[in-house]
Amino acid sequence: MSNTKRIPYLINLIDKEYSYIWDLCCDHGNIGIGLGQKFPSTKIIFNDIIPSITNALREKLESLPKLNSKRFKIITVDAKKLKIDKDNSLVIIAGVGGRQAREFLEEILRSESQNFDLLLCTHYQQEELREFLIQKNFGLLRSELIFDKLRPYEVLYVSREVENDIPSFSTELLNRDDVAAREYFTKKYRYLEKKRNKSENELKAQEEIKGLLKL
Ligand SMILES: C[S@@+](CC[C@H](N)C(=O)[O-])C[C@H]1O[C@@H](n2cnc3c(N)ncnc32)[C@H](O)[C@@H]1O
Known part of the structure; x- marks a missing residue:
């Protein structure tokens, strides 16, 4: 919002x-x-x-x-x-x-x-x-x-x-139509993308955010 x-x-x-x-x-x-x-x-x-x-x-x-x-x-x-x-x-x-x-x-x-x-x-x-x-x-x-x-x-x-x-990674808040929300989640995604030794949850979140943002 x-x-x-x-x-x-x-x-x-x-x-x-x-x-x-x-x-x-x-x-x-x-x-x-x-x-x-x-x-x-x-x-x-x-x-x-x-x-x-x-x-x-x-x-x-x-x-x-x-x-x-x-x-x-x-x-x-x-x-x-x-x-x-x-x-x-x-x-x-x-x-x-x-x-x-x-x-x-x-x-x-x-x-x-x-x-x-x-x-x-x-x-x-x-x-x-x-x-x-x-x-x-x-x-x-x-x-x-x-x-x-x-x-x-x-x-x-x-x-x-x-x-x-x-949800562990706030994915319920991702609204693709909101420019500011997109930017916020793109940053979360980039952070997860760069992170080494990701937990199972982090891998799941990365995929979910990627899918929701259609990256
Ligand atoms: C940024 S203000 C937030 C004010 C208000 N809750 C708001 O949302 O606008 C943070 C306040 O937390 C207080 N604070 C910082 N550490 C604290 C602690 N350990 N216990 C109680 N208050 C603390 C500070 O004194 C400050 O008044």
């Missing part, structure tokens, strides 16, 4: 009313704020590691009428240290690399966290992230390739409550 505004897209994507939404690495907090305004009964938990960011966010939140202080919590800590201790939660990690998101999730899932759905919007290292989600039995609810200010992001909305397989 060429030139999509990332944050409104993510807010629009969520239809389910969760009891808790965790906006990790939240920075400006606009994803959590937008979802808090969309779902007035949901509690929003914001996280960022930098105290000056969370202090500024607290001031911003206190000035927003629909998001009074009973509905939000701010946790200033390394996202790896979080324990998702609330049932019916959606955890969001957006605007970071796929590897970093994977590292956060590895630690979060090591703690005795509750079951939760995940909304991820990452750039780079998508295969590493997908491999991890597959190992941890997440299934695909929705995915999209978006370009915000020309930067590609893969959006993954996943849950352990569904059994739809997550």
Whole structure:
């Protein structure tokens, strides 16, 4: 999807009313704020590691009428240290690399966290992230390739409550009619083509992408 505004897209994507939404690495907090305004009964938990960011966010939140202080919590800590201790939660990690998101999730899932759905919007290292989600039995609810200010992001909305397989190499996102998507997948293909000692999965993906792109 060429030139999509990332944050409104993510807010629009969520239809389910969760009891808790965790906006990790939240920075400006606009994803959590937008979802808090969309779902007035949901509690929003914001996280960022930098105290000056969370202090500024607290001031911003206190000035927003629909998001009074009973509905939000701010946790200033390394996202790896979080324990998702609330049932019916959606955890969001957006605007970071796929590897970093994977590292956060590895630690979060090591703690005795509750079951939760995940909304991820990452750039780079998508295969590493997908491999991890597959190992941890997440299934695909929705995915999209978006370009915000020309930067590609893969959006993954996943849950352990569904059994739809997550493709390892994002092939479900390949839309031949979209020029930007074609370019994105041509780069993936060139990378696989050059790679030595490819796994069976990589060989399969290379063939699949080649076929879909009609290279
Ligand atoms: C590029 S911003 C993303 C903001 C927002 N999620 C978005 O999608 O627009 C990345 C944020 O991650 C925060 N961050 C980096 N490492 C972190 C960590 N280990 N734990 C929590 N937050 C972290 C940074 O302070 C920064 O505010």
